[in-house]
Every structure is written in C-alpha cells, then in structure tokens.
Amino acid sequence: MSVTKTGIVTRSLTLRRLFDLDVSMTTEESGPWSLFQKRLHEETKGVRWPAAMPDLLAEVAELFEIPISDIFIASWKNADVLKSEIEASRKAPEETSFLSLSDHTITSEFHPTIDVRIPGKAIKSLEFTTRLSLTLEGFTLRVSNGRITHINAGRYGGKGSIHYGDLCLAVKEFKPQALPLAIPIERRKFE
Amino acid sequence: MQGRLVFLLCALVYASQAPAGPPLKLAVDRTIIRTGERVRLSILPKTLAIQFSFAIGFQDGPIEVLPVGQTEIEHEYRIPGSYSISVTSPLPIPEISNNGIKVQVDRIPLTVEPRSVKEGEPVTFRIGFSATKDAATSYRFSFGDGSSTGWRDVPEVTYTYAEPEVYVATGAVLRMGWDQPIESSPVEVHVEVAQPLPKAVEGKPETSWSSTRWGIILVGLTALAVVAFAALKTWQWNTPPKLTYDHHRGGVRGNIERKAPLEVVMEIVLIPGIESGRHYVGKLEVKRVRDENGDRD
Numbered sequence: 486m487s488v489t490k491t492g493i494v495t496r497s498l499t500l501r502r503l504f505d506l507d508v509s510m511t512t513e514e515s516g517p518w519s520l521f522q523k524r525l526h527e528e529t530k531g532v533r534w535p536a537a538m539p540d541l542l543a544e545v546a547e548l549f550e551i552p553i554s555d556i557f558i559a560s561w562k563n564a565d566v567l568k569s570e571i572e573a574s575r576k577a578p579e580e581t582s583f584l585s586l587s588d589h590t591i592t593s594e595f596h597p598t599i600d601v602r603i604p605g606k607a608i609k610s611l612e613f614t615t616r617l618s619l620t621l622e623g624f625t626l627r628v629s630n631g632r633i634t635h636i637n638a639g640r641y642g643g644k645g646s647i648h649y650g651d652l653c654l655a656v657k658e659f660k661p662q663a664l665p666l667a668i669p670i671e672r673r674k675f676e
Numbered sequence: 677m678q679g680r681l682v683f684l685l686c687a688l689v690y691a692s693q694a695p696a697g698p699p700l701k702l703a704v705d706r707t708i709i710r711t712g713e714r715v716r717l718s719i720l721p722k723t724l725a726i727q728f729s730f731a732i733g734f735q736d737g738p739i740e741v742l743p744v745g746q747t748e749i750e751h752e753y754r755i756p757g758s759y760s761i762s763v764t765s766p767l768p769i770p771e772i773s774n775n776g777i778k779v780q781v782d783r784i785p786l787t788v789e790p791r792s793v794k795e796g797e798p799v800t801f802r803i804g805f806s807a808t809k810d811a812a813t814s815y816r817f818s819f820g821d822g823s824s825t826g827w828r829d830v831p832e833v834t835y836t837y838a839e840p841e842v843y844v845a846t847g848a849v850l851r852m853g854w855d856q857p858i859e860s861s862p863v864e865v866h867v868e869v870a871q872p873l874p875k876a877v878e879g880k881p882e883t884s885w886s887s888t889r890w891g892i893i894l895v896g897l898t899a900l901a902v903v904a905f906a907a908l909k910t911w912q913w914n915t916p917p918k919l920t921y922d923h924h925r926g927g928v929r930g931n932i933e934r935k936a937p938l939e940v941v942m943e944i945v946l947i948p949g950i951e952s953g954r955h956y957v958g959k960l961e962v963k964r965v966r967d968e969n970g971d972r973d
Contacts, residue, residue: 540919540921541919541921544921544923547923548923548925551925551928555928556928556930557930558930559928559929559930560930560931560932561930561932561938562930563930563931563932564932564937564938566938566939566940567938567940570940570943577945579948580945580946580947580948581945581946582943582944582945582946583942583943583944583945583946584940584942584943585940585941585942585943585944586938586939586940586941587937587938587939587940587941588936589932589933589936589937589938589939590932590933590935590936591930591931591932591933592930592931592933593928593929593930593931594929595927595928595929596927597923597924597925598923598924599921599922599923599924600921600922600924601919601920601921602919602920602921602922603919603920604920617930618933620936
C-alpha cells in the first residue's frame with residue numbers, strides 16, 4: 486500500500502513503488518536524478534529553478550503513480566482471444582467468469598510527460614520513456630458482463646527502466662512476486 | 677610757453693609778408709563727433725596748400741606740425757567739449773578764410789531701451805561708439821545699483837533690476853593706446869514696482885504652477901514605475917517562479933509478446949442461485965479448460 490502526496494490511499498502497485506522512485510530520488514545524491522536536474526538547468530537556462538528542485542522530483546514521482554494493472558490491461562486489450570472471451574460474457578450478464586491465463590509476457594513502452602508552466606506560459610515539456618518487460622504467471626481475471634472487474638491473482642517478474650532523453654534515470658529487475666491483493670478494475674479501463 | 681610766443685611772433689612777422697593770392701580754407705569731415713572719435717582736417721585748395729608747412733592747434737594738446745606736401749591730418753578728441761582748430765605757420769602762408777573752425781565733441785552716448793521698466797523686466801544698454809578697426813575696443817557697463825560688467829567686446833548688454841528705483845547707469849570705452857577709459861554720458865533708468873496681476877491673469881501662474889505640479893507628479897510616477905519595475909525584475913530574478921506541473925499519463929501501452937502468447941486456459945463460471953436466509957445456493961461450473969497447447973479438455 487502506498488500513500489501519494491495528496492493522501493489518497495491506493496492498494497494498487499504502481500510504477501512509482503515498483504521502481505522505488507522516492508528512495509532513489511532522495512538517497513542517490515550524485516546519481517541519475519542529480520544528472521537529470523543538471524540537464525534540466527542546461528535545457529532551461531532562462532528559468533530560475535528552485536535550487537534542489539524538490540517540487541519537480543516530487544512531481545516526477547507523482548507522474549509515475551501509474552498502477553501496474555494499467556500496464557496489464559493495456560497489454561491484454563491487444564489479445565484477441567481474451568477480448569472474445571470477455572465479449573462472450575455479455576451473453577450471460579448474471580454470470581461471473583474467472584479466466585485463468587496462461588503464462589505470458591507483456592512489453593510496454595510509453596511516454597508520460599510533465600508540462601512545466603509558469604502562469605500563462607509553458608516553459609518546458611519533460612517527456613520520460615518507460616520500458617517494461619514483465620512475465621505474468623498464474624493470473625486469474627474476474628469477468629462479468631463484458632468487462633474485467635478484478636485481477637484476482639498472479640505472479641509477475643521481469644525488468645523495466647525509465648529514461649529522460651538518453652539519460653537512464655532508473656533501471657530495475659523485478660524478481661517474481663505475487664500481486665499483493667486482488668485488484669479491482671475500473672469500468673473505463675477495459676472499455 | 678616761451679616757444680609758443682616765439683612761434684606766434686614769427687607768425688605775425690610772416691603774415692605781414694604773406695604771399696598774395698586766393699585764400700586757403702580749412703575743411704573737417706565732421707563738425708560734431710563723439711569722444712574718442714577722430715576728426716579729419718584738410719587744408720584746401722590742395723595744390724596751394726602743399727607748398728607750405730602748417731602748425732595746427734586742436735586746443736586739447738600740443739600743436740601738431742603738418743609738413744610741406746601734406747595737407748590732411750586726423751586728430752582724436754578724448755575729452756568732450758567745443759574746440760576751435762587754428763592753423764598757423766612760422767613762415768608766410770596765404771590767408772585762411774575760416775581759420776578757427778569749430779568742432780563739437782560730445783560725450784559717448786549710452787542708450788537704454790526701455791527707459792522705464794517694471795522691476796524684474798529686462799533693459800538693454802548700448803554704448804554708441806563707432807570703433808575703428810586699427811585698435812581693439814572694449815566696453816564696460818555700470819548699472820547704478822552697485823553692479824557692473826567687466827570689460828567686454830560687445831557694446832550691448834541686457835540687465836534686470838531687482839528693486840524699484842531710478843538708477844543712473846554709465847558706460848565706458850577703452851581702446852588700445854589709451855591711458856584711461858572714456859566715460860559715456862549717464863542715462864537714467866526708471867524701475868517701477870511690478871503691479872499685482874489682475875485676477876483673470878492670476879490664473880496663468882496658477883496654471884503654470886499646476887503644470888509644474890503635474891510635471892512633478894508625472895516625473896514622480898515615472899520614477900516610481902522605474903523603481904517598481906527594477907524591484908519586480910530583481911524579485912523575479914531572486915525569487916524562483918511559481919511553477920505548475922501538468923501531468924500527461926495517457927497513452928499507457930502494452931503488447932503481448934508473441935513468444936509467450938496469452939491464452940485462456942480455464943474458465944470457471946459462477947452461476948447465480950437462490951438466496952436462502954444467510955446462505956447462498958448457487959453452482960460453480962467449469963465451462964472450458966485448455967492445456968498449455970490450447971487443446972480443450
């Protein structure tokens with residue numbers, strides 16, 4: 486369970502926690518996050534940044550408050566066999582299906598972005614590149630009336646990285662581990 | 677003195693022996709001149725005059741001798757007055773019909789314009805002296821109120837009296853070669869009290885003061901704006917800007933690796949039953965089971 490800076494409690498495992506961003510940002514003084522800040526100073530010479538950019542790093546950490554289930558869902562959307570099974574569940578809306586998935590591997594690359602603004606003006610767009618390669622084992626999905634309502638169980642492992650341009654900010658290997666709890670899936674995510 | 681008596685005696689003796697013929701005549705270019713100016717004396721007719729030598733008395737100093745062959749002479753009067761120019765000679769000369777010609781030497785005039793002014797109004801003084809080019813000329817003004825100018829090249833000056841009174845101003849001229857300056861004639865200047873302006877006119881100074889006030893306000897506001905702008909720039913420079921951050925997490929994408937494709941290996945369906953009190957009676961049915969190869973059991 487993680488607590489965001491806004492105080493919202495979420496049970497979902499997020500990339501922020503997966504990459505231990507809060508720890509690496511505060512402990513690695515001469516690490517990649519320091520290089521990131523220097524790079525940012527160079528790229529925005531006209532902007533008076535706070536000396537240590539604590540706000541910005543917090544914003545970056547917040548940016549990666551992305552549930553890992555979103556990565557799963559985004560990948561499963563592209564699996565035709567799963568889509569057809571889920572669609573078939575619409576025929577008997579009163580029934581609840583539990584789909585056991587074969588072990589499979591998902592890959593993901595996407596680009597979360599932070600637009601830095603001063604009042605009335607955008608001064609910098611910080612685009613990060615996130616790459617993940619995860620092997621999923623023993624996953625069971627709870628499906629009802631044409632949608633996934635829960636991710637019930639499973640183990641995941643693999644590796645991932647976060648980049649800013651050619652600067653590698655975080656790279657991590659994830660040992661196989663079980664999802665902490667059943668994860669409810671919001672309606673909109675698979676529709 | 678004895679020399680002059682001897683000269684006059686000789687002249688009388690010579691006159692008694694004066695040659696007969698047409699008389700000589702004296703001519704001056706001006707009969708009225710100003711102090712410091714020169715008068716040109718000619719003895720006519722020239723053809724006759726060049727045959728004699730003359731002694732000329734201008735009455736303001738020693739007799740000047742005009743040698744044979746020279747019939748003209750200039751003389752500069754530095755003291756105002758009325759003078760008679762007399763021509764004599766130790767030798768017999770023809771009779772001079774107008775000997776003792778009169779020349780009036782006036783004081784150098786000082787003109788003032790206007791002669792009567794209000795206090796605070798300017799008056800212009802001018803020294804009426806025709807300077808010749810053969811010597812540098814300087815001018816000085818005394819305004820009668822204890823103030824005066826130094827020596828200057830221009831014969832004109834403008835002055836303003838601060839107090840109402842009748843002042844007597846004078847000028848002076850000094851030329852190279854003169855041992856002392858020549859005073860001009862004095863001139864009176866009447867300076868009167870400045871009368872208060874009528875009410876209708878009193879608005880003018882008020883308007884002027886008002887304009888000044890607005891000018892001061894404008895300058896003050898401008899200065900304030902400049903200071904505020906500088907302070908703002910300094911503040912902006914020293915104070916990090918208030919930054920805001922917009923997050924864009926959209927576009928989370930994922931794919932299933934082809935090497936390890938996703939399959940649904942089992943589907944268990946919970947068929948709803950009948951609720952009976954605290955118990956729920958339903959049916960759990962395994963609808964499909966596939967093995968790792970996708971074959972259905």
